[in-house]
Amino acid sequence: MNCGLQFTLHPGFSSYGPYSRYEHSVGVACIIWYFTHDKKQTLAGLFHDISTRAFSHVIDFVRKDYLVQESTEDNTRQFILQDSVIMNQLLCDGISLDEVSDYHVYPIADNDSPRLSADRLEYTLENLLNYRKCTIEEIEKYYKDLTVGVSEDGKQEIMFQNPDIAEEFAFGALSCGMIYSCDFDRYGMEKLAEILRKGLKDKTLTESDLYLSEIEVVNKLSHSDLCNTWDEYTRLYDVAKDPSGDIMVNAKKRYIDPYACKHGGVTTFSAAFKNAVNEFKNIDYQYLMKGIYRNG
Template sequence: MIVEDVLYGSYEVEEVLATLILSEEIQRLKDVHMAGPAFLINSTWNETRYEHSIGVMMLIRRLGGTVEEQIAGLLHDVSHTAFSHVIDLALSNEADDYHEQIKARLIEQSAIPTLLRQYGFDYEKILLDDEKWPLLEQKAPLLCCDRIDYTLREVYRYFSVPIQEIQQFLNSIKIIKEKIVLSSIDEAIWFIDQYRKVVIDFFYDPRNICSYEWMANAIRFGFEHNEVTLDDLLTTDSIFLERLKSSNSNEITQLLKKMDHPPKYTVCSSDDNYDIQQKKKIRFVDPLVEATDKIVSVSTVSQIAQIKIEKLLDDSKRGIYLKFY
């Protein structure tokens, strides 16, 4: 099977990966959007968990990861519910990890363990701890394939960053002692800038914030009045949205209508009489670089990088306040 991606090109993958890609569990992710319900307000915000999952698998492959780590990368987001992280807001889960909480149970109840056994792989050894795979997952602020892929994918699609710049960055990556290291300070600063576009400019775009708020409120109301269940969220965006639309709740109907015709808004401060306040999970990066024969965090050798990281952290901690008019 040939797998193609706009960022990484084409690769012929092993049969086990092809089988997993064609499985119901991975195909479901074609209708689970990375930005949750934001595409209901802006149809161009249409990146899916499927694209990201394929991308993570391919980036791991490009960087020399084993088939096992590629399997882990392909399946790392398999348990995301409809509209991705909106469930975390609905449940007031500040860790943003509901999909991780249910991952083992979802996998064990799926066809994935059987599919993997057919090819001689043990799902428990591969899928239940992403942190055992150093290319796939690293604790922030280090780089990993998960963090790199969604950043590059979103700045390419939503901010028109040239593919040539992205390729130059990818070519600067080295793997040293199982860590992703960049060959220059300039490339590290470039990635910090791209990451800011995603976690500040995109995540905190008021339309994105509004879509999350209204969908989370619709889900909360649905839970409280037995209109929807947590299991309903294990379907897809389209199916779950139809479930909400078919409810008899005027409150849910009005919340969904706001997506079609959003009211005008202004960004305000915590001192104002605001209507929406959100603070996302704090995310930042401090890439490792080669400097004077050592591997160090770029913030320790570049004041520019340090200032950019501090600004990103300050903006993340502040969150956003919106008022409608």
């Protein structure tokens, strides 16, 4: 989930706890089951990242899809279809492939940003812990206040009961969003994307290699003509704005505007949060950056 940035020397990303797509997917499934007790929705949530490649959203950077970041989900249906164990179990359960291959059709599992969904809820709560912005007691407070209601457009949505807790969570999610699009995150992901592009171009890596574990891909890079380039990446410590820099890259700005029962989205009743979101959305990333490297 940290998109390969944990292999750098950045004091933050190199110290965050391990957090895999598998853990995220199981967490999403557990949240959906908790709120719906619907097997089809739960399985759709469990499978939603089944086609994610090594280094996660770095692949979006490889494909220049960093503003949308959906290219990692392009083979979900095919991955389920080619797995005989999953397909046999779906047959036993009387569930069709179409009912579990697209979690976007279930608003509890996923919905349009910036609404709250099981997917956004899981990685936000996990990262609030990983980034040391919340204690487990605070995470539990958020989770216990959640319920399923119907928003103004008539769709089901995970929402908070207490507007004050909703606002607190929203600010926490925004602080995570700032990390997801900070200078180091954008620079580091583009640097790693450059390495992967070179590896794919010179046949050091194949597309199928990207479905190996990250450690296996790292091992291939470390024992190839790209070993020095990979070593340099692992010594990346920080970045600085610099007109002589080598990378300028935009970002997908992630934030959540959760709904509070009888109050609406947090931006509708919290001027402070609305202003913070607008400031975040107005950040301009059109500047060059240069890497700062240290010895390991």
